[in-house]
Amino acid sequence: MTHLSGWGGMSAPGVERLSEDLEAITRDVPLTRGLGRSYGDSSLPPPSHPIAAATPLADRLLAFDASTGDLRAEAGYSMRDLIRRFLPRGWCTPVSPGTQFVTLGGMVAADVHGKNHHVDGTIGRHVRRLRLRVGTGAIVECSPTVEPELFAATIGGMGLTGHILDVTIRLVRVPSPWLMGFSRRVGDIDEFMVALKQAASEWPYTLGWIDCLARGRHMGRGVLMAGRWATADEAPKTFPRPPVRLFVPFVCPSWVMGRMVGRVVNELIYRGHRRRPHLKLMKPEPFFYPLDSIEHWNRLYGRRGFTQYQCVLPESAGPDAVRDLVELLTRLGGATFLCVIKDCGDEGTGMLSFPRRGTSIALDLPIRENTQRLIDDLNAFVVGKGGRVYLAKDAFTRPEHFRAMEPRLAAFDAVRRRWDPDRVIRSAQSIRLFGDRP
């Protein structure tokens, strides 16, 4: 039996059914997946019915209205193609996650957010209409005004409300295809919280990278990155050529992402940015998708793979909550290569949408013997602070923690009951967290 896997390397027996014709292949499968960039088990089918419809060949553009920016496309249309095709015409996606190798369907299912969440919210805010095949087999159109509950449950619903067939999103006008990137070093975690808040009022795109291996008075040091689209005057007249991409040719031994290498790499990243505020013109790829510059970078984590732990701590948890989380992580010995921090804006309309006003922290953790315990401890902390985890990244959260984080679950379940009374549509993740039948 072949296996399907999430981006972090977690795998399950299963096959992809690949076709240009999504309506045909979604008739009798429990799940649809796109490019498989969700980290955990959200895109893995249930063990009793190990087939997933795969959307990447369903990538046609169906309508584009240049007066509004409304783009209707099949669910497998990728962010990579959107960026390269529409930027030259002065249009861009309103929201993009940290990789361009995602499909529109996947973006809606995870209700992705990006560096501009504090201004523009999640992708769900910009979705105008969806066409779904629901669990009963029927094909249904929904929008904020037509079947609004199904629509809201599908935004961030991890594909559990129906197979997303096509998506209409509203693109935004940009003044040029170049970005003006800003960066500066930040000394510690307290300074970081202040710096992010300040940057949020000045820049549409902000993000913090934290060196989680630094200890003592350097704990939480990092780099604040921000940016905006370059104006037509600032931008070169040429269109930015796509940068050359490196790739990792094979799955590496697990020491590659060990603590020593981590120290060195984090030090290099830190030293690689200037102490003082620094502005520079950037291409869209390195600005939005720095990790995409290395193809198959997930192979660096070895055969056992890695998981990303991403949680949001609400504003009500107070300014020290983030500091406490980083301290807890350090105490638990969760060495992490990559730690990203982002201040979130208002909660989206998606019923299970992840971000809420507060601070989101994302950590890449290589899988070791103690990973489950580490994540249990982090989750206990997050539950205590009224926060929640991001399902698109999750592979280890226990159902009791998930329920404690999700008071919105009952409303979501009600929508699923209406459109999929037999709970045909389900995933390895929904079996683990939502109590679906295996």
Next chain:
Amino acid sequence: MNAILFGATKGMGRAVARELAERGDRLFLLGRDIGDLARSASDLDIRRGHPAVAGTARCDLGDPSTFPGALAAAKTALGEIDLVVVSAAEFATQPVLEAEPDRARRLLAANFTNTIVFCEEARGYLLPRGGTLCVFSSVAGDRGRKPVILYGAAKAGLSRYLEGLDHKFRRAGLKVVCVRPGFVKTSMTEGLKPPPFAGTPEKVAKAVVRAIDRGTPVLYTPPMWRVVMAVIRMLPRSIMRRVDF
């Protein structure tokens, strides 16, 4: 360039249509399903940024009576015709074809007889001024092999036909391009285990458009397959009986 594309809604044909649309060619799409053709037409128009598709018409590889009307509609919409690309074809694995004789008969008719009937009809539209006929055959036609006996036999016949056309009409201005893709990751090969040098439709499409522009008579793509097939063609019968590829 004005081009008629038969089979452009899926797979490699879709990728070729996108290449041609993006560089500014005018296209006319032929295919079995009118709704599907309309979706592909809007895709190509939006990719180009303004209309690239002059029209569509129903044309079914399983039913040669649909050919003349479809080609005539294309002629009316495009005016002059410079290029005809045929990527429409049937596919099924050898075990399926052995188990279902009806399906085998349909596949042989579609991929050999009907494809050639279509080309003969299309030749009439190209010849007076010269032009290019680009047809998707397959490496499967290069040698009789266990996993593709029936499919390969039809493609072998098609390759020979295209070779003959090239010999006879090249001087009259008809350029014939016989595309022989190796394993390419499309919905046609879905579920099959990809070999080491499997191609993508996008890369194949770039090579096909280059071959169309140059009038290359035979194109192996990805290029590695030229070498692979040269070796397989030389293997003695005693080995071919023993191996499973």
